[in-house]
Amino acid sequence: MMWRMFCSLFLLSLLARCTGDESLPEVTYSEQAPMDKREREALYSAIQGFVGDSWNGSDLYPDPCGWTPIQGVSCDMYNDLWYVTDLSLGLIHENSLPCSSSLEIRPELFELKHLRSLSFFNCFISPMVLAKDGWISFAANLDSLEFRSNPGLIEKLPETLGNLTNLKSLVVLENGFSGELPASICKLKSLKRMVLAGNSFTGMIPNCFKGFKKLLILDLSRNSFSGTLPSSVGDLTSLLKLDLSNNFLEGKLPQELGLLKNLTLLDLRKNRFSGGLSNNIERMQSLTELVLSDNPMGGEMVGIKWEKMKNLVILDVSKMGLRGEIPTGLTNLKRLRFLGLNDNNLTGFVPSELEALPCIGSLYINGNNLRGELRFSRKFYEKMGRRFKAWKNPNLCQPFEIVMSESQKHLLPLGVKPCT
Numbered sequence: 146m147m148w149r150m151f152c153s154l155f156l157l158s159l160l161a162r163c164t165g166d167e168s169l170p171e172v173t174y175s176e177q178a179p180m181d182k183r184e185r186e187a188l189y190s191a192i193q194g195f196v197g198d199s200w201n202g203s204d205l206y207p208d209p210c211g212w213t214p215i216q217g218v219s220c221d222m223y224n225d226l227w228y229v230t231d232l233s234l235g236l237i238h239e240n241s242l243p244c245s246s247s248l249e250i251r252p253e254l255f256e257l258k259h260l261r262s263l264s265f266f267n268c269f270i271s272p273m274v275l276a277k278d279g280w281i282s283f284a285a286n287l288d289s290l291e292f293r294s295n296p297g298l299i300e301k302l303p304e305t306l307g308n309l310t311n312l313k314s315l316v317v318l319e320n321g322f323s324g325e326l327p328a329s330i331c332k333l334k335s336l337k338r339m340v341l342a343g344n345s346f347t348g349m350i351p352n353c354f355k356g357f358k359k360l361l362i363l364d365l366s367r368n369s370f371s372g373t374l375p376s377s378v379g380d381l382t383s384l385l386k387l388d389l390s391n392n393f394l395e396g397k398l399p400q401e402l403g404l405l406k407n408l409t410l411l412d413l414r415k416n417r418f419s420g421g422l423s424n425n426i427e428r429m430q431s432l433t434e435l436v437l438s439d440n441p442m443g444g445e446m447v448g449i450k451w452e453k454m455k456n457l458v459i460l461d462v463s464k465m466g467l468r469g470e471i472p473t474g475l476t477n478l479k480r481l482r483f484l485g486l487n488d489n490n491l492t493g494f495v496p497s498e499l500e501a502l503p504c505i506g507s508l509y510i511n512g513n514n515l516r517g518e519l520r521f522s523r524k525f526y527e528k529m530g531r532r533f534k535a536w537k538n539p540n541l542c543q544p545f546e547i548v549m550s551e552s553q554k555h556l557l558p559l560g561v562k563p564c565t
């Protein structure tokens with residue numbers, strides 16, 4: 146074994162010498178695994194750039210893909226040589242290498258061309274702008290790029306991330322990035338997951354989702370995106386989760402939303418959407434969570450055939466300026482656990498059939514203009530406790546028929562006056 150290795154090493158060096166070909170890998174052997182020397186030096190230097198000069202890779206980890214593995218580094222073999230395929234920097238595990246406050250991204254990082262996954266967690270703390278150079282060298286192989294909890298990463302995402310057309314997962318979560326998204330992001334059509342939540346991105350959501358046939362998760366929440374929701378979201382036919390909550394999006398919801406037949410989560414809370422609810426909602430029949438609260442939507446609930454949305458578990462339409470009556474279709478949603486109708490301008494009676502929803506655990510109707518008697522049973526109040534709220538409905542009252550012992554009086558809904 147050793148002899149054969151020695152021979153091939155000899156042969157290689159001979160070849161290199163004969164042809165003068167610099168590109169032939171210069172390999173060294175540990176117990177079993179050969180690794181291209183340049184690959185190893187690049188790995189040491191790249192990591193040293195992040196963790197600081199006192200870290201000496203060749204000293205501590207002479208065989209990083211073999212018997213001295215580095216926390217956060219994985220390798221794979223190509224043509225009988227080890228290459229680095231996964232690199233995770235920052236405090237992911239207790240024993241992982243923390244990034245230095247004076248870190249630098251060295252050019253050697255981009256020599257690790259076999260990387261399939263690169264992630265930075267809690268690494269960039271001091272302010273730093275990501276340069277655009279280098280990323281192109283990951284174009285062929287990188288399928289996952291993650292920046293999580295790096296408050297130091299500021300200003301724009303580099304345009305060159307758009308060259309990583311094989312990316313399947315782009316996670317840019319809770320960093321300090323701002324400005325508009327680079328237009329080149331529209332080229333990342335292999336993505337299954339795009340998470341850009343918790344930054345300070347501004348500008349419009351690009352209207353370029355045609356061709357994103359594989360996208361399953363789109364999360365742009367907790368940014369400062371403005372403008373309308375582009376109609377091309379309707380092209381995201383595989384989409385399972387769409388979270389655009391906590392932005393400044395406005396205008397009417399596009400009809401094309403109704404094309405998202407497989408969508409299970411739609412969260413648009415805390416935006417400026419208006420123009421009322423329309424029946425594009427009832428066409429998304431896979432939805433289990435629909436959260437539209439805190440938008441000046443206006444309009445009525447009764448136009449929607451809620452009974453069609455049989456999979457709904459969470460429905461939150463609070464703080465939307467909704468008028469009209471509580472639709473009886475809601476009483477058919479047998480899986481519903483959470484129903485938030487509070488802080489609207491709903492009128493009419495409260496359908497007592499809501500009590501019969503087998504899973505209901507939270508029901509909020511407070512802050513409306515509902516009237517008449519609350520016709521729920523004692524059992525219902527016992528089950529719901531403070532997860533039923535009805536206060537701030539001046540014309541709603543609590544009938545005397547419900548007899549509660551002194552010790553259970555506190556279970557009656559707060560802030561609802563007795564009927565006279």
Ligand SMILES: *[C@@H]1O[C@H](CO)[C@@H](O)[C@H](O)[C@H]1NC(C)=O
Pocket residue numbers: 200201202203204
């Ligand atoms: C690491 O240590 C070796 C020997 O212990 C030394 O030769 C080398 O210069 C050091 N490298 C760095 C980058 O400090």
Ligand SMILES: *[C@@H]1O[C@H](CO)[C@@H](O)[C@H](O)[C@H]1NC(C)=O
Pocket residue numbers: 281304305307308329
């Ligand atoms: C990288 O993307 C830019 C546009 O975003 C394009 O002009 C350029 O040709 C791409 N480079 C390569 C090498 O594909």
Ligand SMILES: *[C@@H]1O[C@H](CO)[C@@H](O)[C@H](O)[C@H]1NC(C)=O
Pocket residue numbers: 382383384407
């Ligand atoms: C939607 O989901 C169904 C069932 O899981 C699946 O067969 C179908 O391919 C999905 N549609 C798209 C466009 O991904």
Ligand SMILES: *[C@@H]1O[C@H](CO)[C@@H](O)[C@H](O)[C@H]1NC(C)=O
Pocket residue numbers: 490514
């Ligand atoms: C609620 O509706 C009533 C009757 O239509 C109206 O008088 C009232 O101003 C509305 N309140 C709000 C907060 O819109």
